[in-house]
Amino acid sequence: MSVECKDLSSEEFERYSRQIPVIGCEGQLRLKKSRVLVVGAGGLGSAVLYYLVAAGVGEVVFIDDGVVELSNLQRQVLYTTEDIGEPKVLVAEKRLRALNPHVKLIPVKATVTEDVLEKYVREVDVVVDALDNWETRFILDKVAWRYWKPLVHAGVGEYYGQLTVVKRGVTPCLRCLFKGVESGGRGRVVVLATTPGLLGLLEVNEVFKILLGVGEPLYNKILVFNGRKPSLDIIEVKVSECRDVCED
Numbered sequence: 001m002s003v004e005c006k007d008l009s010s011e012e013f014e015r016y017s018r019q020i021p022v023i024g025c026e027g028q029l030r031l032k033k034s035r036v037l038v039v040g041a042g043g044l045g046s047a048v049l050y051y052l053v054a055a056g057v058g059e060v061v062f063i064d065d066g067v068v069e070l071s072n073l074q075r076q077v078l079y080t081t082e083d084i085g086e087p088k089v090l091v092a093e094k095r096l097r098a099l100n101p102h103v104k105l106i107p108v109k110a111t112v113t114e115d116v117l118e119k120y121v122r123e124v125d126v127v128v129d130a131l132d133n134w135e136t137r138f139i140l141d142k143v144a145w146r147y148w149k150p151l152v153h154a155g156v157g158e159y160y161g162q163l164t165v166v167k168r169g170v171t172p173c174l175r176c177l178f179k180g181v182e183s184g185g186r187g188r189v190v191v192l193a194t195t196p197g198l199l200g201l202l203e204v205n206e207v208f209k210i211l212l213g214v215g216e217p218l219y220n221k222i223l224v225f226n227g228r229k230p231s232l233d234i235i236e237v238k239v240s241e242c243r244d245v246c247e248d
Contacts, residue, residue, distance in 0.1 A: 008147035011222045012102055016056055027212050028056060032102075033074045033212045035059040038119050039112055039140050040130030042066070043075040043191065044154055047200025048130050050078065051097045052207065053103045060096075061106040061120050064088045075193040112136045117143040126207050129153040129174075130200065134181050141166065145246060150217075152206045154199040156191050159227035161199040164237075165206050165218045172239040173246035177222070182223070195227055 005013055005025040013020070016028050023031075034057050038048050041064035052060050068076075068083040068091060077197075089107035094207045096105055110116045110133070117140060121127055127144045129151060131137050137153070144151040144166070151166040153174055166174050202223065209215040220237040 023212055031056050032058045035124040036126050037060040037124040037127045038130055040064055041092050043196030044200040046076045046078040047197045048128055048203050051204045053100045053141050059104040063110055063112055064110040065111045070163055075196050077122035082210055112138055119196045121149055126210050127151045128203055138175050150210050152203045154203045155197050156195045159192055161195055161225040163202050163223040167219055170219050172242040176242035176245040
């Protein structure tokens with residue numbers, strides 16, 4: 001084993017041997033020392049959680065108050081028919097622990113509120129929005145902004161999705177970027193099975209870029225996915241009048 005990898009066990013070195021040549025031992029150790037909060041353990045969250053844990057992020061906190069339902073199984077790949085009626089975070093913890101015992105998992109079965117988020121956001125390096133409604137997203141955005149934490153956002157519906165990264169001091173807040181979006185409803189999201197999986201993986205890619213300090217995170221850019229064409233387009237964001245929204 002390389003001297004640079006002395007802080008990895010031989011089992012960890014073999015486990016991550018296909019990505020260490022890409023990110024180096026230093027990069028793998030940075031992942032191991034990182035803490036990520038994932039809010040939502042549904043379609044987006046299933047993909048996000050699986051790949052964060054598989055890649056060796058050291059500590060993953062995840063919050064959801066739901067139980068597994070039959071209609072989830074079309075896209076929420078952490079769960080099976082046998083899990084119906086069980087709390088999502090507890091089922092996810094079991095599956096993820098079996099996947100990678102080296103990762104510290106902190107499942108939180110709770111409704112997402114500002115008070116709950118206050119407890120966890122301040123302790124992590126990156127926050128991931130894996131939610132399915134704007135009302136809760138804007139609460140998450142507010143708390144992440146308060147503590148200067150990068151927020152990786154994705155939203156999906158039908159064949160479509162969008163992705164961006166919010167960082168105080170660099171970008172407008174999510175509330176300003178999407179201030180025309182109705183935040184009051186929590187209607188049932190309809191979506192093709194693959195759409196949240198694809199956008200969830202793109203969220204993880206943004207997390208890795210932030211944690212590793214490589215590449216160009218989607219700051220001041222919105223990636224728009226259209227699965228019908230298919231296409232990926234990048235929209236440049238130029239918003240200057242956000243202070244009243246973001247500092248509220």
